[in-house]
Amino acid sequence: MTKRVESKYKINRRLGVNLWGRPKSPINKREYGPGQHGQRRKNKPSDFGVQLMAKQKLKGYYGNISEKQFRKYYEEAVRRKGDTSENLIELLERRLDAAVYRLKFAITPFAARQLVNHGHILVNGRKVNIPSYLLRDGDAIEVKDKSKQLAVVLDAAQSGERDVPEYLEVDHRAMKGRFTRAPKLSDVPYPVQMEPNLVVEFYSR
Known part of the structure; x- marks a missing residue:
């Protein structure tokens, strides 16, 4: 990584x-x-x-x-x-870390990658710690039981900065989601x- x-x-x-x-x-x-050169006029x-x-x-x-x-x-x-x-x-968008970010289990893509790397995320009930893991339609994504009370996860879920897109389903109470379909550019x-x-x-x- x-x-x-x-x-x-x-x-x-x-x-x-x-x-x-x-x-x-x-x-x-x-x-x-x-x-120091950041304010120069750009061509x-x-x-x-x-x-x-x-x-x-x-x-x-x-x-x-x-x-x-x-x-x-x-x-x-x-x-x-x-x-x-x-x-x-x-x-x-099929990347696991991207889905974790979209589902609002993490506040930034970097935090989502770290969450996956550290083994806090399950896919179809099995731990997956590879951020680039490609999800399939219908795959279930959830935060591991022991990790559901992590402050970073709770803060992200309660954040009003972003909405969860339509190609994903999420239950923030259970910290579970689903990748329902492949998105188009206009969906993202x-x-x-x-x-x-x-x-x-x-x-x-």
């Missing part, structure tokens, strides 16, 4: 967006990039720059997935039938505009 040494919110400032839509993001106060990006930015946004949103793993998702999306950009989104509640078509263009150059 790739470790994040730098603050996760530096991604927001580097990309110039509030990637997770959080009120505590520093981009809400400082819309320029981090570092209009090239087509390559626009595509790269789209890739970095999508990669960063899911807890800053490693480049090697992200490329594998792209290659699998190409291999599958249908629209490659829609396939890419579906694969990312991104706080910022994601452009997976530009990511496909980036990799297909």
Whole structure:
């Protein structure tokens, strides 16, 4: 697993967006990039720059997935039938850590990854500690009994920052959920505009 040494919110400032839509993001106060050169006027990006930015946004949103793993998702999306950009989104949303985040069992994608890594999550009654585990339609996801009273889990479930999307079902009293179906791009509640078509263009150059 790739470790994040730098603050996760530096991604927001580097990309110039509030990637997770959080009120505590520093981009809400400082819309320029981090570092001593952050306030320099930026030139209009090239087509390559626009595509790269789209890739970095999508990669960063899911807890800053490693480049090697992200490329594998792209290659699998190409291999599958249908629209490659829609396939890419579906694969990312099928990740267990993404579902844990969507179900509001964790406040951020990084916290969701840690929750899975530390063995707090069950899939169909069995412990799964691999954040990139791909869920199937109908899979049941729940917080382990001993972990249901963790402050980080309770705080996330009670947070009003996000709503649970329609392709997931959740019971926050029981801390149980279900991945009901594959989402389309239009179903996914991104706080910022994601452009997976530009990511496909980036990799297909």
